[in-house]
Amino acid sequence: MFSISLTRDDWSLHRKGAIDQARHMQKVKEAIKQNLADIVSEQSIITSDGKKLVRVPIRTLEEYRFRFDPNSYPQVGQGEGDSKVGDVIGRVGPGQGPGQGKQAGDQPGIDYYEAELTVEELGKLIFEDLELPNLEEKRLRELESEAVRFTDIRKHGPFANLDKKRTIRENIKRNAKRGTPRFGGIKNDDLRFKTWDRDVKRESNAVVIAMMDVSGSMGTFEKYISRAFYYWMVRFLRTRYDHVEIRFIAHHTEAKEVTEEEFFTRGESGGTRASSAYQLALQMIEERFDPASWNIYPFHFSDGDNWPSDNDLCRRLAEQLIDRCNQFGYGEIRQGRYAYQSTLMHTLERIHSPKLVTVTISDKADVYPALRRFFGPEAREVARA
């Protein structure tokens, strides 16, 4: 019997840990998906620059067991010989801990598991089964304008494409090498041909018109919700579709087309006339987006606190918009307020069209369901009905 031995084997094909790690990561993603409603409205994400890593608490991946209440008993530690009762030996602040699972859990008071992922990865999870609803097949074909551009030179090709200038130059070069720098005695080796690429220019034929109420009655919460919604909507459209145009309209009593940056950062005040935004959207469609060749998706977010005298006009304009578009989405944000009878929602709901999709949002967690209602599989069912 041996008493000791020492070996070194080849472990390079050994992958068990990696496989179970992958399964764990998959579970992390599933857990995130279950929590998307909370994560989508996370302020730190909406205000991040898009490259940032976000930390997502995942409770479902906790390895639950019977345990003692971790916060109700003191723990044993060890000093350097001079500790006294009352000494502070450390701090547990929010956001502390390396966010790598158990590590954080070893400290009292921090006992959940966090995953770290980029906004982009998060977006992939959110957008997985979202799409623009009701896209019409015949228009879906993108208009392709084609141009031929010669981009390269080769030694073989059809004679029609012979590049005479380059062929002569090659001939002279070859003769020069043999001491007679002149043109003459062309050989196959001198021939140069032009080749071309087809330069396809695509013209997008879907446009999203994002309208947002920026009036004085829109409080911090309402503005935050609309921005959170549009933040993800814009990211979704950019991720999924290469060629969707997005136009931004901000309105109070008057509507204005604004840049994306202004749309997300600017605050306004004043009363509310939603008709102004609808009017501007109609005008935009009239001038630039012919419904015959464009899929058109207007969205509007508001607290619904519209001037009562404006409601009738709103309805008429909304009907016109609905006539011209594939889906009209309206989101009303009502936090903790009783439902007004005179809100814009009630006005719009009198329009009975499957193309009108409305949501009411009263909580941060409603943003994700709203996205799904407008772009999810459910929306497509509705649109088809």
Added chain:
Amino acid sequence: MPEMTPAQLTLLEARIAEVWEIGSRLGLRPFPTHFEIVPATVMYEIGSYGMPGRFSHWTHGKAYQVQKTLYDYGLSKIYELVINTNPCHAFLLDTNTVLQNTLVAAHVMAHSDFFANNAYFARTSRRMLDTVSLNAERIERYEFEHGEAEVERLLDAVLSIQEHVDLYATEDEGQPTEVPPARQPGPYDDLWRHDRRAQPDDATKPPQRRSRRRPAEPVRDLLAFIRDHSPVLDDWERDVVSIVRTEMQYFIPQIQTKVLNEGWASYWHARIMRELDLSTDEHVEFARLHAAILQPSPRRLNPYHLGYRILLDIERRYGESRLFEVREVENDISLIRNYLTRELVDELDLYLYERQGDELVIVDKDWQAVRERLIGELGGNQTPVILVEDGDYEGNLELYLRHSWDGRKLDLDWAEKTMEHIYRLWGRRVWLETKADDQSRLILSYHPREGHKQHR
């Protein structure tokens, strides 16, 4: 970091032989030990699975990821990994220096000696590597037969109560007591009067039907009870429960002796290394490494350090022969109870701390308070004792569990989540009796149709 060269390997082999010679001369009696040089990823994998070849589960993957991340960022280094089998298997990191691996080998030798000679390991299977591989194969087969998701859900549930295994349960524990056969009248019946007083109705009432799911005495081996008496599990599911239980039984002695075992190994690596003929540079490297291993931590007790210092103290007070006695008969709890003195608590500067707001504050330095708390944290005492009272509660096959109260409050949130797992295994309403903040009796129940309920 470069791998060990063949020349270094040869040197290491010679060093390990030397270590063995010194250790044997000084009294260590380890199992034959097989060393294997592995890359870091394999080291971390074995570390996170507990031993090579164990069944797949995402919790192992999670542990692996944590280990690997800490390693990649240079925050941790597994110094040694040794498996309690005969022959003993130990793993060395191929990026370590010869000196580091020599120290690890000395450390391993003492662990191997501990496995071979400590009483708490006497009943552990020494062929566990084979067992876990066979277990992993069976689980893989179940995945094939019943779907990965199904097996994973089952394992999630079983692993949530894996700590509730009774090492000392006799095989018939948890079995219902036989109903005694009716006695024939005899001349000495008056002698049984005292018994009858305890059970006054015994003679008059017909013998009560005793459910086979109702243990005569409460049992703490939750896994065994579920395996034997669950009204809903299929045979293959009972087998999975059994697998987890067998593997946990194997690991329990290691949990019970963490401080003593690491202290023992640290004591011996230090002694053996001092006897080796090392260069000055190597001496410095050894001293630095030894200090790093024994580095005390303000928030979490370093078991290497605590065990090492207690053993040094025992050696000083009672002589070396007592050390070998301690390694044979003690576990962490008895070690602390018998040998952690007031002087040692002061010398080691142990204290109790707790969270106050955002701060962690030292709240007590009394040696007995520290000792009691330490006993509560060590040797498996960090897991609450959960007893099966009744597997046929209310005559309805419901499972009634009782938390054996020792003054420490359960994390009720986690308890509720765990009860959901137990429901997966029992299939009927699950009850748990414990105590509330004000020490009054609190009973939790769970059934998916009605959710969690609290009864007082």
